Protein backbone atom coordinates (compact mmCIF):
# COMPACT_ATOMS: atom_id res chain seq x y z
CA UNK A 593 0.00 0.00 0.00
CA UNK A 594 1.35 3.41 -0.91
CA UNK A 595 -0.20 6.81 -0.28
CA UNK A 596 0.97 10.36 -0.77
CA UNK A 597 -0.50 13.51 0.75
CA UNK A 598 0.11 17.16 -0.20
CA UNK A 599 3.42 16.47 -1.93
CA UNK A 600 5.20 19.58 -3.12
CA UNK A 601 8.60 19.76 -4.76
CA UNK A 602 10.68 22.41 -6.50
CA UNK A 603 13.81 22.22 -8.62
CA UNK A 604 13.97 26.04 -8.47
CA UNK A 605 11.61 28.94 -7.64
CA UNK A 606 10.49 28.83 -11.29
CA UNK A 607 9.94 25.07 -11.34
CA UNK A 608 7.53 24.12 -8.58
CA UNK A 609 5.16 21.17 -8.43
CA UNK A 610 2.15 20.34 -6.25
CA UNK A 611 1.15 16.74 -6.89
CA UNK A 612 -2.30 15.21 -6.47
CA UNK A 613 -2.78 12.85 -3.53
CA UNK A 614 -2.63 9.19 -4.47
CA UNK A 615 -3.55 5.96 -2.79
CA UNK A 616 -2.83 2.50 -4.17
CA UNK A 617 -3.72 -0.53 -2.07
CA UNK A 618 -2.05 -3.95 -2.15
CA UNK A 619 -3.00 -5.88 -5.31
CA UNK A 620 -4.23 -2.67 -6.92
CA UNK A 621 -2.88 -0.74 -9.88
CA UNK A 622 -2.86 3.01 -10.42
CA UNK A 623 -2.07 4.83 -13.66
CA UNK A 624 -0.70 8.37 -13.50
CA UNK A 625 -1.09 10.04 -16.87
CA UNK A 626 0.43 13.29 -18.04
CA UNK A 627 1.99 14.96 -21.04
CA UNK A 628 5.73 15.38 -21.38
CA UNK A 629 7.20 17.76 -18.80
CA UNK A 630 4.25 17.59 -16.40
CA UNK A 631 6.44 16.09 -13.68
CA UNK A 632 5.67 12.36 -13.96
CA UNK A 633 9.27 11.25 -13.43
CA UNK A 634 9.67 13.79 -10.62
CA UNK A 635 6.54 12.40 -8.92
CA UNK A 636 7.75 8.82 -9.31
CA UNK A 637 11.18 9.72 -7.93
CA UNK A 638 9.51 11.27 -4.88
CA UNK A 639 7.49 8.07 -4.36
CA UNK A 640 10.71 6.06 -4.84
CA UNK A 641 12.43 8.13 -2.12
CA UNK A 642 15.03 9.29 -4.63
CA UNK A 643 13.96 12.93 -4.17
CA UNK A 644 12.88 14.59 -0.94
CA UNK A 645 9.65 16.61 -1.03
CA UNK A 646 9.59 20.22 0.19
CA UNK A 647 6.41 19.29 2.06
CA UNK A 648 3.86 16.53 2.30
CA UNK A 649 4.32 12.89 3.14
CA UNK A 650 4.44 9.38 1.76
CA UNK A 651 3.32 6.23 3.56
CA UNK A 652 4.29 2.73 2.49
CA UNK A 653 2.41 -0.01 4.33
CA UNK A 654 1.26 2.58 6.87
CA UNK A 655 4.84 3.64 7.65
CA UNK A 656 5.45 7.39 7.38
CA UNK A 657 8.62 7.93 5.39
CA UNK A 658 9.60 11.54 5.95
CA UNK A 659 12.52 12.15 8.27
CA UNK A 660 14.30 8.89 7.48
CA UNK A 661 18.07 8.81 7.15
CA UNK A 662 19.76 8.23 3.80
CA UNK A 663 20.58 4.64 4.82
CA UNK A 664 16.99 3.91 5.89
CA UNK A 665 15.69 5.26 2.58
CA UNK A 666 18.20 3.13 0.66
CA UNK A 667 17.15 0.02 2.60
CA UNK A 668 13.46 0.61 1.95
CA UNK A 669 14.21 1.17 -1.73
CA UNK A 670 16.17 -2.09 -1.97
CA UNK A 671 13.75 -4.28 -0.01
CA UNK A 672 10.28 -2.83 -0.46
CA UNK A 673 10.30 -1.03 -3.80
CA UNK A 674 10.65 -2.37 -7.33
CA UNK A 675 11.56 0.54 -9.56
CA UNK A 676 11.42 0.48 -13.34
CA UNK A 677 13.26 3.57 -14.55
CA UNK A 678 12.48 5.44 -17.74
CA UNK A 679 16.03 4.73 -18.91
CA UNK A 680 17.38 1.41 -17.73
CA UNK A 681 20.74 1.55 -15.94
CA UNK A 682 22.74 -1.66 -16.09
CA UNK A 683 26.24 -2.76 -15.14
CA UNK A 684 27.78 -3.10 -18.60
CA UNK A 685 30.39 -5.67 -17.55
CA UNK A 686 27.72 -8.11 -16.29
CA UNK A 687 25.39 -10.40 -18.22
CA UNK A 688 21.65 -9.84 -18.35
CA UNK A 689 21.19 -12.63 -15.78
CA UNK A 690 23.75 -11.16 -13.39
CA UNK A 691 22.19 -7.71 -13.70
CA UNK A 692 18.86 -9.20 -12.64
CA UNK A 693 20.44 -11.17 -9.78
CA UNK A 694 22.30 -8.06 -8.61
CA UNK A 695 19.07 -6.53 -7.29
CA UNK A 696 18.58 -9.57 -5.01
CA UNK A 697 22.17 -9.35 -3.86
CA UNK A 698 21.81 -5.64 -3.01
CA UNK A 699 18.64 -6.35 -1.02
CA UNK A 700 20.40 -9.12 0.92
CA UNK A 701 18.18 -11.82 -0.63
CA UNK A 702 19.20 -15.15 -2.09
CA UNK A 703 20.02 -15.04 -5.78
CA UNK A 704 17.19 -17.05 -7.28
CA UNK A 705 18.28 -18.06 -10.80
CA UNK A 706 15.08 -20.04 -11.38
CA UNK A 707 12.95 -16.98 -10.71
CA UNK A 708 15.14 -14.87 -13.02
CA UNK A 709 14.74 -17.51 -15.74
CA UNK A 710 10.96 -17.65 -15.18
CA UNK A 711 10.62 -13.87 -15.49
CA UNK A 712 12.85 -13.86 -18.58
CA UNK A 713 10.61 -16.51 -20.12
CA UNK A 714 7.46 -14.57 -19.26
CA UNK A 715 8.91 -11.34 -20.58
CA UNK A 716 10.29 -12.92 -23.76
CA UNK A 717 14.04 -12.48 -23.37
CA UNK A 718 15.03 -15.97 -22.15
CA UNK A 719 17.40 -16.33 -25.13
CA UNK A 720 19.35 -13.27 -24.04
CA UNK A 721 20.12 -14.11 -20.41
CA UNK A 722 23.82 -14.71 -21.05
CA UNK A 723 24.38 -11.71 -23.31
CA UNK A 724 25.62 -8.32 -22.20
CA UNK A 725 22.83 -5.77 -21.76
CA UNK A 726 24.41 -3.54 -24.45
CA UNK A 727 23.68 -6.29 -26.98
CA UNK A 728 19.93 -5.92 -26.39
CA UNK A 729 17.47 -3.59 -28.10
CA UNK A 730 15.84 -0.76 -26.10
CA UNK A 731 12.62 -2.75 -25.82
CA UNK A 732 14.48 -5.84 -24.60
CA UNK A 733 16.39 -3.74 -22.06
CA UNK A 734 13.09 -2.33 -20.83
CA UNK A 735 11.78 -5.85 -20.24
CA UNK A 736 15.00 -6.81 -18.42
CA UNK A 737 14.55 -3.82 -16.11
CA UNK A 738 11.00 -4.99 -15.37
CA UNK A 739 12.29 -8.46 -14.42
CA UNK A 740 14.93 -6.86 -12.22
CA UNK A 741 12.29 -4.79 -10.43
CA UNK A 742 10.17 -7.88 -9.73
CA UNK A 743 12.95 -10.08 -8.34
CA UNK A 744 12.62 -9.11 -4.67
CA UNK A 745 8.82 -9.41 -4.42
CA UNK A 746 8.51 -5.70 -3.62
CA UNK A 747 5.57 -4.28 -1.67
CA UNK A 748 5.29 -1.48 -4.21
CA UNK A 749 6.19 -1.50 -7.91
CA UNK A 750 6.89 1.92 -9.42
CA UNK A 751 7.16 2.03 -13.21
CA UNK A 752 8.21 5.05 -15.27
CA UNK A 753 7.01 4.72 -18.88
CA UNK A 754 7.43 0.90 -18.86
CA UNK A 755 5.93 0.51 -22.33
CA UNK A 756 7.40 3.47 -24.21
CA UNK A 757 9.83 1.36 -26.26
CA UNK A 758 7.46 -1.53 -26.89
CA UNK A 759 5.32 -2.48 -29.86
CA UNK A 760 1.59 -3.07 -29.31
CA UNK A 761 2.02 -6.81 -28.77
CA UNK A 762 4.79 -6.45 -26.18
CA UNK A 763 3.02 -3.47 -24.61
CA UNK A 764 -0.01 -5.64 -23.92
CA UNK A 765 2.14 -8.51 -22.61
CA UNK A 766 4.17 -6.27 -20.30
CA UNK A 767 1.08 -4.60 -18.83
CA UNK A 768 -0.50 -8.00 -18.18
CA UNK A 769 2.69 -9.32 -16.60
CA UNK A 770 3.11 -6.26 -14.39
CA UNK A 771 -0.51 -6.42 -13.23
CA UNK A 772 -0.44 -10.20 -12.71
CA UNK A 773 2.87 -10.11 -10.83
CA UNK A 774 1.75 -7.22 -8.65
CA UNK A 775 -1.45 -9.09 -7.85
CA UNK A 776 0.26 -12.42 -7.16
CA UNK A 777 2.83 -10.96 -4.75
CA UNK A 778 0.27 -8.63 -3.15
CA UNK A 779 2.05 -5.47 -4.30
CA UNK A 780 0.73 -2.04 -5.25
CA UNK A 781 1.53 -1.10 -8.85
CA UNK A 782 1.96 2.56 -9.79
CA UNK A 783 2.67 3.38 -13.43
CA UNK A 784 3.43 6.87 -14.76
CA UNK A 785 3.14 7.33 -18.49
CA UNK A 786 2.03 9.41 -21.42
CA UNK A 787 1.32 6.18 -23.34
CA UNK A 788 -2.36 6.48 -24.24
CA UNK A 789 -2.48 2.74 -25.02
CA UNK A 790 -2.55 2.11 -21.26
CA UNK A 791 -5.68 4.18 -20.62
CA UNK A 792 -8.06 1.27 -21.03
CA UNK A 793 -5.89 -1.13 -19.02
CA UNK A 794 -6.15 0.62 -15.63
CA UNK A 795 -9.48 1.48 -14.01
CA UNK A 796 -7.77 3.72 -11.42
CA UNK A 797 -6.27 6.84 -12.97
CA UNK A 798 -4.83 10.18 -11.89
CA UNK A 799 -3.98 13.01 -14.29
CA UNK A 800 -1.07 15.41 -13.86
Ligand SMILES: Nc1ncnc2c1ncn2[C@@H]1O[C@H](COP(=O)(O)OP(=O)(O)OP(=O)(O)O)[C@@H](O)[C@H]1O
Pocket residue numbers: 603607626627628629630631632633634635786
Ligand atom coordinates in the same frame (compact mmCIF):
# COMPACT_ATOMS: atom_id res chain seq x y z
N1 LIG B 1 17.11 17.92 -12.17
C1 LIG B 1 16.31 18.85 -12.64
N2 LIG B 1 16.59 20.17 -12.46
C2 LIG B 1 15.76 21.13 -12.92
N3 LIG B 1 14.61 20.90 -13.61
C3 LIG B 1 14.30 19.61 -13.82
C4 LIG B 1 15.11 18.52 -13.36
N4 LIG B 1 14.51 17.36 -13.72
C5 LIG B 1 13.39 17.70 -14.37
N5 LIG B 1 13.26 19.03 -14.44
C6 LIG B 1 12.17 19.78 -15.08
O1 LIG B 1 10.97 19.47 -14.41
C7 LIG B 1 9.91 19.27 -15.36
C8 LIG B 1 9.28 17.92 -15.16
O2 LIG B 1 10.25 16.93 -15.51
P1 LIG B 1 9.86 15.38 -15.46
O3 LIG B 1 11.01 14.61 -16.02
O4 LIG B 1 9.40 15.05 -14.09
O5 LIG B 1 8.60 15.35 -16.46
P2 LIG B 1 7.88 14.14 -17.19
O6 LIG B 1 6.41 14.41 -17.10
O7 LIG B 1 8.38 12.84 -16.64
O8 LIG B 1 8.38 14.31 -18.68
P3 LIG B 1 8.64 13.23 -19.86
O9 LIG B 1 7.31 12.58 -20.15
O10 LIG B 1 9.11 14.07 -21.00
O11 LIG B 1 9.68 12.27 -19.35
C9 LIG B 1 10.51 19.48 -16.74
O12 LIG B 1 10.19 20.79 -17.18
C10 LIG B 1 12.01 19.33 -16.52
O13 LIG B 1 12.73 20.16 -17.38
